[in-house]
Amino acid sequence: MNRTAILFHGTGAHPDVVWLPWLRQRLTERGYTVQVPHYPGLNVEPIATFLPKLLANHSFDANTVLVGHSGGAALLLALLEHIDTRVGQAILVAGYCTPPTTEDEPVLQQDYDWAAIRAHVRDLYFINSREDPYGCDDTQGRAMFERLGGTQIVRDDGHFGDIDQPYESFELLDRLID
Template identity: 85%
Template structure:
């Protein structure tokens, strides 16, 4: 089985921040083909024009694991709604489905087809923190969990990596991914 993982960074970030390089290495060592694209216009460009570019860049299938952080996790909702083939796992770290603070959030859709999202992923995790400084907190995780099921994990770990929060490894993610 050819397992692959696609890791999506957050808003104003890149694939070499926080735990993303560490997770790439861990998954590659386990035999995954890992892709961690750089999307500088994530959460800058409206999702209506940004999403088609992302979908054109990747091939998703039953052996795909998706991991997104912050804005990248919000992006996963749109990806999961619009793909043609279900994926194996999706893990949304510090994800959100509604505006979490006063900043513009062009990565969010106006509405979601929750049934389509749920139908397109076998195993779904939401990892949020009660102490997230941007509002990507446990309430956001709960809102997604209530609509989609899956597993919600709540900690007190800030934003799970930020300019002022080094988060160089994330053992939990390594354990969650099949």
């Protein structure tokens, strides 16, 4: 069985920040084909024009695991709504479905087809912190959980990695991924 993991960085980030390199190595050691694409247009370009490019760059199937951090987690909502298959797992770390601050959030859609999102993922996890400095907090996780089900995990870990928050490993993610 060929298992694939696609890890999406957050807004203004890149594949070599926080726990992304660590998780890539762990999953590679476990036999996954791991993709950690760099998308500088994430949460800069409107989702309506950004998403088709993303969908054209990747393939998805029942053995695909999606992990997104912050803006990359918000991106997973649109991705899951618009793919035409069901993936194995999606883990949204510090994700959000409504603007967490007064900043513009081009990664968000105006609304979501929650039933389509749910139909396109077997296991869904939301990991949020009660103390997220960007508003990607447990209330955002709860809003997604209430619409989609799955599993909500609430921690007290800030943004799970940021410029001023080194977060070089994330053991919980390694344990959650099949």
